[in-house]
């Protein structure tokens with residue numbers, strides 16, 4: 001497994017310390033909160049997401065070069081990231097899916113369930129696990145342990161979001177697009193009770209949004 005943590009994206013400090021490269025959310029207008037018509041607050045606009053995924057793809061491409069890559073996407077939250085990321089990568093790519101679910105319909109994590117019956121054979125392959133968000137880290141850690149047992153040639157991981165101050169594991173993702181504050185977020189594939197995945201931007205879901213839900 002590659003053990004490097006890349007600085008957060010879009011801050012123009014390649015190689016800087018992770019702590020000093022955190023986006024100053026709420027102070028930087030480019031990542032500030034805007035209340036939208038549907039009620040939820042935008043944390044990352046479509047444009048910021050595009051830039052972040054561009055940079056994530058650049059980092060992955062720089063690491064793997066032309067080597068064939070098997071991407072294992074952790075369903076369901078990573079499906080939008082998967083679709084956007086693979087179209088920015090130009091090495092030969094196989095796409096494999098693994099299902100992980102820990103949120104049993106709400107905003108608090110429950111017991112983790114993994115389903116690997118949609119996995120390709122990854123033995124002796126270079127494997128990149130792609131997930132939507134690194135929160136406590138338990139999901140990614142369990143997925144990596146599960147795939148490591150399948151004897152890949154190499155194994156690394158990429159996440160769209162790294163939620164600050166929540167981790168309970170020592171595992172870290174190798175590639176991170178954005179570091180975000182400890183808020184429950186939806187959109188760009190992430191859900192609340194299976195809704196909101198189709199929002200093209202990333203939004204913070206607050207208690208008041210949940211109680212105001214009419215669907």
Ligand code: 5GP
Nearest residue numbers: 077134135136137138139183184185190191
């Ligand atoms: P972890 O195991 O790292 O605590 O949680 C990872 C999984 O929990 C993610 O893949 C995602 O499905 C879900 N998750 C964690 N934080 C959030 C969040 O803020 N919003 C949503 N929608 N899902 C989250």
Ligand code: MG
Nearest residue numbers: 074075076077
């Ligand atoms: Mg998930």
